[in-house]
Amino acid sequence: MSATAYLAATGSALPGPPVDNATLGRALGVSEEWVDIFVGTRTRHFGWDLETGQVRHTLADLCAQAGGAAIDAAGLDPVDIEFVLLATATPDTLLPTTASEVADRLGLMYLPAFQIQSGCAGAVQALDLGRTLIAGGARAGLVIGGDVTHRHLDPHRDVARVPTEELVNYVLFGDGAGAAVLTAEPVAERVAVRGVLNRFTGLGRPPGQTVDWYGISDRHSDRPMLVEDYKAIEESVPTMAREILWELLDQLEWTPDDLDFLLPPQLSGRMTERITEHLDVPGAKEVSCVAETGNTGNALVLLQLARLLPDLPTGGRALAIAVESSKWIKTGLGLEKV
Template sequence: MTAQTSQTATAPLFHLAGTGAALPGPPVDNTVMDEVFHLSEEWIDAFVGTRTRHFGWDPVTGAATHSLADLCAEAAVRALDAAGLEPAELDFLVLTTATPDTLLPTTATAVADRLGLNHLPAYQLQGGCAGAVQALDVARALLAGGHRIGLVVGGDVTARFLDAGRDVAGLSSQELVNYVLFGDGAGAAVVSAEPLGEGVAVRSLLNRFTGLGRPAGQIVDWHGAARPDPDRLMMFEDYKAIEAQVPALAGEILWELLESTGWRAEELDFLLPPQLSGRMTQRIVEGLYAPAAREVSCVAETGNTGNALPLLQLDRLLPEMTPGAKAVSVVVESSKWIKAGLTLEKPREDQ
């Protein structure tokens, strides 16, 4: 067991002072998906279980309406407002995404510019569903190194990977599923070394690559002006492998996180499960033992927003936490199999 997963709950790693979320435009329901892409509402509901999603582009014309920087800056402002802080009080920014607006300059620096930040570290991580936890891990190290307050932002947009004008009838199932799984959005969290604002303590954090020798469950491609193989898929999802492996991985993560804090499953007040899709989340929750925990999920309304998802869940969680409440966030990234998660507690006044 690594040092990160063996830390006890005697002292918080850091605190969440405030969170924020940003979703572009009105929700796009399955009726619209049927009209635009000719994907039946019944099939989407039975296979994926996602009712609505938000796009930073017009699904009819394909025209972009929101950039990743737009969404990340909006979520960041809301997180700062929730924490009662000004941008000038931040010591660092960490942004994570699989779909940056440009390779250079980084979206992290674009967001820093929009927030009026200068003369501070602005990091960008390339990640998938576990990216938010990876960014929080970087923030943990920065806070441990002497910084006081920082901002973590995660988000994704799908405009360059899903073609509004394409006839999807001929697509393979590995590519077609991406049209119904994903949505766009961003989430943000203000983190602090000492309790501020919401003052939710992060007791332990799991961030571990576990994909040695295992085929990737998802591939998101990219290319420049030259594309030597025009038949390469831009997005590939091995949904069957994900269905087979994610529930078991989620169970392993839950028990590792409980062990790291010395908590019992019966003590949990909230469970934040992996958010691949509505149907998959339902299956995972049914297999996890947390008998008193209330589920905190958003994927059925937001679609799979990648790097934003754990932060969107935290944004829903924090207002619900009362003193003494305990929560576990379980995150699985299937791109090359990463285990991630958090244990969180709202301290009582006497703690």
Template sequence: MNPLCFLTGTGTALPGDPVDNKTLGSTFNISEDWIDLFVGTRTRHFGRDLATGEVTHTLTDLCAEAAGRALADAGTDPCELDFVVLATATPDALLPATVNETADRLGLTHLPTYQLQAGCAGAVQAIDVARALLAGGHRTGLVVAGDVTDRFLDTAFDTSRLAPQELVNYVLFGDGAAAAVVTAEPRPGAVAVHSLLHCFAGLGRAPGQIVGWHGAAAPDPARRMLHEDYKAIERDVPALAREILWELLGTAGWGPETLHHVLPPQLSGRMTEKITAGLGLPPQVREVSCVQETGNTGNALPLLQLDLLMNRLQPGERAVSVVVESSKWIKAGLALERSATDSRAEAP
């Protein structure tokens, strides 16, 4: 089948030094052992100094950095871009949109920009929008995705008062951004998108995650600031991940035996292990994950994984990215292939 579009360069941005579980636990008075056992994430990055409370990186900072690296990786001049699509659940402000602040940092002007309010599936949604724009006549675009959690991290808050479904939000997440250059035609080093899945699957289902509008400084008294139904996520995400995998393989016309890499959902280290084991893939399929080092960076995660994949995917190899958004349940993913004549990729 003909590719939907091509990914020609990627870039990532993670703020500051990695924060390990010992530091995170001492900051929020949470057991380091509990973090290791329950979450399984070793480090994460924050755009805020946990010791002083100072914001060191905004979402715009991270998105602009990741975008610059993606453009350099693709060998694309910013003036070649026809559009920018940015996905986030945590914009720097309601207005101006973070996508426009990012475009300004990149020196872009007189081109359409789009911002999607989304959760973990936002990067795939952004690529879907980009694919449609390319099909409509544009040639080159930029997809950016990222999240920051600084407004929700109250280091003075007594976490001993929190139920586990609230406490988990202090240990699951990290900050980051990632970007990809998308084109209508292949270029050297490009990875073809052969199949894309993005569909709402939450009809009649309670949200698995709620993020309040105001953040910690001015919470809505009628609604919880952050809530994670971790039991529902543990129960439902593995099954949804399997559905996504087989739907993508079916649309692409691929059998599981032709697959070389899988990019599983990155909810946490422990959940990723469980999900990957339940996909039922042949043993030669290699996992591409980063959540144990980055934490759950929300919208950025699928593109962080993609950035890792770009230097692992050998000519002729195939990969599937599986993404589940549990806020109101979205199934998303990508079926990817590098041309058999491409010699850019290097062994890991």
């Protein structure tokens, strides 16, 4: 790929006030201490009301807010945007796509609007595709990642009867969206995307996470909507993250000492701590958000980038790592401010 793509600006959207562990614990009938010890996440945001379940912010709402903020921060107008890429595991509807709804809200017209169905790897996959479009001649495009939980978490359910492997989803996940403007020339934040890793590695392996969908024929099924194999995730993700680190460093011809910032996978507060220790890059400053936002799926890498960009000095280098456990996808980014 001959042309370099640049991150010009980011935007983010987190709905409503943060919900702390005490508030969430009271609503679920579990102790605040259990939430803190089990996942290590302090707050998260929900686009739905914790007491009534009323949806107040859709995925399109959040993605349009984040995307508009990124375009403004880049100093561009909607007419300058030549493609939209939106990654999510929780679209508002199957059709029309949330990507096209967001394009409509942002006043974007006569451009490709792609939707990538993915999880924690989605934002990197979208940035990878965006690089290809920039290399093909596009001058600027919008990459968005976001997820919402209202289809998967039922506030009216008797949590005392919910198995632990399902209950943890109520404290692990949150709602949010992040966005970034990719450009062909270094403008605004001027962060070059030096390399991308994007690899499916789950051949013949059971998924670590399944997000189901109910159609008209099976909507009354008793099977859970969201299932995770936490043991497999805890065992596999730290190792996969370290593999991504070294594969990207080799691709970029960098060493760990070249890194100023490290953006580790954002599964939960506790898991991110373990993964960062396993990566063992003490000279790089960690950039994390999951303890404050909860696991927001496709938004996470973009929310990390929103925290990184203001602190990245000219010549500074950063490496971002994201692992998707659905079918074991390894992704990462190498970044340098020019």
